[in-house]
Amino acid sequence: MPTPPEQQLEVIRRGTVDLISEKELLARLQSGRPLTVKVGFDPTAPDLHLGHTVVMRKMRQFQDLGHTVVFLVGDFTGRIGDPTGRSKTRPPLSAEEIARNAETYKTQAFKILDPQRTVLRSNSEWLASLDGAALVRLAAQYTVARMLERDDFAKRVREQRPISIHEFLYPLFQAYDSVELRCDVELGGQDQLFNLVVGREVMKGYGLAPQCIVTVPVLEGTDAREEDGRIVGEKMSKSLGNTVALEDPPDEMFGKLMSICDPLMWRYYELLSELDAAAVRALRDDVAQGRAHPRDVKVRLARELVGRFHDPAAAAAAAGRFDKVHRGGEAPDEVPVVSLRSSAPLRLSRAIAQAGLAASGSDAQRLIQSGAVEVDGSRVSDKDASLAPGASYLVKVGKRRFARVTVEKEGP
């Protein structure tokens, strides 16, 4: 029993930024056939993170409404890199790497997507063999002036910074993917709007009905901060190191989520939580009125997300350990055990470095001098301190790096 088109539109509209256009989309929904919905993913970052899940949840909604989602791995366009002015042409990935990344995508993506309604494709399938004539035809579909409307290009023109010709190919190729797949809808992050619009124009040039466009908000990374009541920060991205990866172990995922600033927590609730808007608003009111502690509300968020990508039991356990280690300052149940050998007293700085708690001996000395090191529960601030052989020590560096260091006597 298919959902009525108007109702489908309602579901699709929820939480989106752009929808071009509702009228066109409604008409396609009314056709009654399953629509082809394309979403592109960069092949160089096989670690999916929470940022990806925003769009993936929207994909899932389409699937639940009976449509087909094409999970398109941009292995060919990945060689170019979406133009940012920074990126260099990337070396093509080997067939093995592509296959491996695709595999990783599959296992991670299906934590959210419905495998039955997902088609996995790679755009090298058709782009790698595109010949000169085809390229000319494609390039003829768009003008330089319109290309320069793109923010990033416009900015570089203004600043007289270089733009390589091949960067123009990225949006064109992405558009060509839509031609090849006869897309009804292309879905992406808000930052993709330009590329998606190019897709519409190019499709028209090929005599196809232009795809509808749906964009969702871009999730800020864990390092985003509040400024003048607004959230300011780069998008979540692996290269910026501000992600919460789906594959992060429970403790790590929990810890990362607890470290976000309060205003960001609401953003995450809005874009990632199962709670509906009203429930989130209620939580927000509770915190504002002092009825709830922000920390507890953040714990709730962290547990929900860890529970979804692992399981509720793991989430509860992670919460417990978090409390013990970070609130109580105790050592976790399992600390790495390191065994070192020495005949004479072993310098503490050296031991810390060898145990992997610091980058180098010099670094360890600095940490000791700044008061970051505890041995068996008491702070050591003498950089020349040493550990006697034949004993075991609990060494703590910083707030949460621990190791059980055993110094074994070494014979002559």
Next chain:
RNA sequence: GGAGGGAUUCCCGAGUGGCCAAAGGGAGCAGACUGUAAAUCUGCCGGCCUUGCGCCUGCGGAGGUUCGAAUCCUCCUCCCUCCA
């Protein structure tokens, strides 16, 4: 094809012969404060050890000048801008 500008420690960016492991900012780490929040303040921020006003590595690459070079000279590599 012609003219000019540039390459500095993780990033940006000072530095035109010794006082430079190299200003300043960012990032990062640590301490204080906390809710392991965030913001703020403070410190650190190449490596090694026999911890010494010690040694080694370091300013695109290779040579050279000099008692001494990130700073001067030569060649090379790469990048950018403008003109055509």
